[in-house]
Amino acid sequence: MSQGSKIVTSDFSFYYDSTPALRNINLGIRPKEIFTAFGPARSGKTTFLKSLNRLTDLIPGANHTGSILLDGMNVYDPGLDLTHLRRRIGMVFDLPTPLPMSIFDNVAYGLRLNKMISKRRLGEAVEKALRSAVLWEEVKDRLHTSALRLSGGQQQRLCIARILALEPEVLLLDEPCSGLDPISTASIEETLIQLKEDYTIILVPHSVQQASRVADWAGFFLNGEIVEVGPAYQIFTKPADQRTEDYVTGRFG
Amino acid sequence: MINRTRYLTQSVAKILIWIGALSTIAMMILILFQILREGLPVLHLGFFLDSPKNMGREGGIFTTIVGTVALTAVAIIVGAPLGVGTAIFLREYTRESKTSRVIRFGTDCLAGVPSIIFGLFGFVFFVIRLNMGWSILSGGLTLAAMILPTVISTAEESIKTIPSSYREVSYSLGGTRWQTITRVVLPSALPGIFTGILLSIGRSIGETAAIILTAGSSLVMPTSLFSPSRTMSVHFYILAREGISMKMAYGTGAALILLVLMVNIIAQWLINRYIRHRT
Amino acid sequence: MAMKEKIIEKILLLTAFSSIFILGLITFFIFKEGLPLILKIGIKAFLLGEKWIPSKGLFGVFPMIVSSFWVTFGALLLGIPLGLACAIFLSELIPPSVGLLLRPAIQLLAAIPSVIYGFWGLIVLVPLIQNHFGGPGLSILAGSLVLGFMILPTIITISEDSLKALPPTYKAGALALGATHWQTIWRVLIPAARSGVVASVILGMGRAIGETMAMIMILGNAVKMPTSFLDSARTLTTNIGIEMGYASGDHRQALFATGVVLFFIIMALNTLAISLSRRRVH
Known part of the structure; x- marks a missing residue:
């Protein structure tokens, strides 16, 4: 299953001090598909996402065993350039998190960090990213006003645009619609389906329904372990494991 | 009942x-x-623009204004980076630990040290030991030490209020720690840091005891960092205490009050403007 | 890139130790200059000696210690009730919008240079005391009144902060039990914020003991044991402030020794206040 996978995790376990948060995760995530990691609260989904781009490094006392390979390269390699890794793997958080600056500056933030970009190319890159995130038409006349004034759904699409500007390979989305109304949610989901043409997407959905609407491949997380993983239509219609079926049909969760 | x-x-x-x-x-x-x-x-224009004559009985207070500005500038140029750096270290580089507790204890203690003790220290260390003499540099460095706790605590308070999600976003976009600090944390903390600096300017303007022991009380126009100098507060003190001229003392006192008022009002105005601008 | 980050972290670590470093330097140099004289004439003779005649080599600071505490005590008599009243006023009695106007006024109170307060004491209070109570006017009473006013910002801001930091349930609970607003303030809120209030008073005390220039202007500076509030007096700080300008040799060392005594008192008060406000946090 690791053949042709973008990301491969082998026996990956993760601990906060000595409390395990993830146990023996073995996954292969294929390129240009939407993989959803779903399951009840506190089952390790967010930790899983954050250990892919090593945002878990910010948490004191975090440690792990096993490995995660991105295109065959171990992301926990001590010699690895963390900055470069995080540019390849972009992340959108559960609540919209625009930085307190203008719309333009938000999208340009990541690009400016490595400085080597001309003013003209920066403008083009920002426009392209906003178009990809289906936000351009709504904000093109007010690029230099504060991003904090956008609506929740617009803010979340701005966060997606901010990542797309870096032209990453993988997108991590942690319940990106949890604070949004149904219409904004629908627009984000449409955006995601357009985006998988070019990106590998790992989504923690905020509901089973959302997972079944957008996923190509799905993994069910429970208590830090993966219970079952497979093609989405199979997981959501005829799961092999009883616990998956109970969760998908709404008997717990 | x-x-x-x-x-x-x-x-x-x-x-x-x-x-x-x-x-x-x-x-x-x-x-x-x-x-x-x-x-x-x-107070009239000449009072501000003329140099003092005859010990300050006549003329204006120009040289003391120059002295005040020079000493305050040295204090802020040295003290503000040290204080903001300390606050950044405490908030962005360490968790609550033995190190941070020691640093906080030191800062709190320094905040309580009376200015006359700073004066004694500045005199024996800067003036004598480092051979800077009574000078703007000695006085300014002593002031820098005095304002450090204010700068640290106000900067720390404002860094503390910045949501941790800002940092996570910056890191997730490939920002290093220092980039995150300079591009996200510090810009958002700016109003608080600025308040601290303005408060420190106010304290530097009003300080007397420490300055008289480290910068001296010369009325001659200072020409370099190593010139002795008299600040407005010291001038006011000497005029009043030695009974040189009550009229000039009142004038200098009024100028001091207006200056301090101005610094405070500017601080409030800038903060309000900044807050409005951000939301 | 990683190299640059490492260097920046090291620089910031060094910066962070600057305040400790300065505190260390201050302690070292004050003691280095002051201790030899204390040891030379004896701790007891220095601390308990009542005569300060530098020309004869007599250095006793007992009257100054007593005067320092006397002036401070007087300042607290004025500062505690007024400061607490203002703190309660700001946190409980007035709408927050009015507080927004009053708070800058109290900040301004802290920002006014101490020489201004001293000068005002000299031109207004001193003649007033002289005319109404007799004596020289330059007196502990004048000093206490001015100092009491000067320590208000310290007492008000820290007390108000600790009153504000109380969980709102305290107030709601007391009111729900039928206590009046005042009973709630006096019997629930103030006791609950006690350690913060006490810390504010101790810090105010530290400020009062440490004040120099304003006191030189209004205390009269006579070296003698004070016997009444109308006596003029010389405190530890004013002793240093007045004589430092011309002292040399043993005399200068004796002034640093006075600084050592002051330093001890201040550090004791600081440590006490810090441990009290730590307790408030936990």
């Missing part, structure tokens, strides 16, 4: 507190009024 006493006690207590609070404000206004009433008529 019991109820009536309870409410009577309450009314009396509340009235007393109103009296206490209002009389505090009234006293402050009275103090300012009594000095400004005598001092404001002395």
